[in-house]
Amino acid sequence: MAQRHQTSPLRNPLMDMLQAVREAGSIAGAAKSLQLSYRHVWGELKRWEQALEQPLILWEKGHAARLSEFADKLLWAERQAQARLAPQISALHAELEKTFSVAFDPEHHVLPIFASHDDALVQLREHAAKQSLHLDLRFCGSVDAIRALNEGRCIMAGFHAPSQPATDSLVARTYKPLLKTGLHKLIGFSSRQQGLMVQPGNPLALRRLDHLLRPGVRFVNRSPGTGTRLLLDQWLTAAELNHQNIEGYAHEEPSHAAIAACIAAGQADVGLGIGSAAQAQGLDFVPLEQEDYWLVCLKSAVDSPPVQHLCRLLQSADWTDQLNAMAGYTAVNTSGQIQSLKQRLPWWTHRSHKPKP
Structure with a gap:
């Protein structure tokens, strides 16, 4: 799995699958990197295409699977959101950890x-x-x-x-x-x-x-x-x-x-x-x-x-x-x-x- 998926405080399954397809060049390769079944990844991509009413994956005979322009824009938008929100989410995560630590401290x-x-x-x-x-x-x-x-x-x-x-x-x-x-x-x-x-x-x-x-x-x-x-x-x-x-x-x-x-x-x-x-x-x-x-x-x-x-x-x-x-x-x-x-x-x-x- 790509490093981004391991460290990002903001996770979205669709974005993870699109990124994996881009990196692997195939549904099978994406499923393997995500440690999911081919059938699951295929079904989820089709479900998202129907929900969004936009194509996400393009196939050409003899070529690797690639993302549609719409899918490329989705990943770009997600990266922008990550860049803007990840620091705040990380700070909030640290504050929540600090707050919940009170529950485990007998002095509090x-x-x-x-x-x-x-x-x-x-x-x-x-x-x-x-x-x-x-x-x-x-x-x-x-x-x-x-x-x-x-x-x-x-x-x-x-x-x-x-x-x-x-x-x-x-x-x-x-x-x-x-x-x-x-x-x-x-x-x-x-x-x-x-x-x-x-x-x-x-x-x-x-x-x-x-x-x-x-x-x-x-x-x-x-x-x-x-x-x-x-x-x-x-x-x-x-x-x-x-x-x-x-x-x-x-x-x-x-x-x-x-x-x-x-x-x-x-x-x-x-x-x-x-x-x-x-x-x-x-x-x-x-x-x-x-x-x-x-x-x-x-x-x-x-x-x-x-x-x-x-x-x-x-x-x-x-x-x-x-x-x-x-x-x-x-x-x-x-x-x-x-x-x-x-x-x-x-x-x-x-x-x-x-x-x-």
């Missing part, structure tokens, strides 16, 4: 996480990768993240809740059926501020929740199932405010970053989100609520190497300094510590009261 760990969107988690992923811990992050709503954990689609989930939610609050009533004492364990992650992201200088002077109901104020919302949407709906219910009076309540974006970008582009005046997302887009931020961001995993996974690796990393001084430097974030003294639901979430420490009708 991979941790699948479904989580509510959070800028600190993005930075943690980059920080952890340098410590041989690879976080396979999938962002979704808090509720969907916990459901993914319960359905076995990940090892850990990330969700957020107000630091002191009422026992019969919407947040408590939503999360409590999903999290089970004795089954789940919490891991402290961070404390962060939720608030109003507004245009630079806050020209509409939006400082409170009821300001969202002002005529002409364009709001942009998070989608149902996200912790931020849950928080907003809880605030509205507690304040006895009707969401139908908020212009743009039905306008939904998938992340804090998307909401900030929407406001920065002038498509909305205000949205609920985190301070780091507002800062990234040059927006002003009006803090309204301090909340906790939690990581949760099944009790059975607490002692697994990836989870233990993550806990050690979260307790390190390097990560604490990096987290505290982010806008709106504060490291918590429980960061990286395994805790029970009853210890940390107040709605498990008291008997739930039925919400008033």
Whole structure:
């Protein structure tokens, strides 16, 4: 077989056969060099001729088989593609080998996480990768993240809740059926501020929740199932405010970053989100609520190497300094510590009261 066929990262059986016919001058010689049967090579060439509706091999009595002009052009085009793409394909191949080598290295760990969107988690992923811990992050709503954990689609989930939610609050009533004492364990992650992201200088002077109901104020919302949407709906219910009076309540974006970008582009005046997302887009931020961001995993996974690796990393001084430097974030003294639901979430420490009708 020609050297090109042995080393090329891009392989095509037709091109291999055409090249072999050109070099051998016959179907039989091509079949021998390719270590294939004559019948197979002949049948494949005929099949390709029918598919392409062009002749590939020319035979003249007493002469060697040769390629048609169309076949010559095919090989020329393939050489051009090889010259242009082979370096990139080789580099990609090397990168894939490097990536897959992680699977065979006992010092590296991979941790699948479904989580509510959070800028600190993005930075943690980059920080952890340098410590041989690879976080396979999938962002979704808090509720969907916990459901993914319960359905076995990940090892850990990330969700957020107000630091002191009422026992019969919407947040408590939503999360409590999903999290089970004795089954789940919490891991402290961070404390962060939720608030109003507004245009630079806050020209509409939006400082409170009821300001969202002002005529002409364009709001942009998070989608149902996200912790931020849950928080907003809880605030509205507690304040006895009707969401139908908020212009743009039905306008939904998938992340804090998307909401900030929407406001920065002038498509909305205000949205609920985190301070780091507002800062990234040059927006002003009006803090309204301090909340906790939690990581949760099944009790059975607490002692697994990836989870233990993550806990050690979260307790390190390097990560604490990096987290505290982010806008709106504060490291918590429980960061990286395994805790029970009853210890940390107040709605498990008291008997739930039925919400008033």
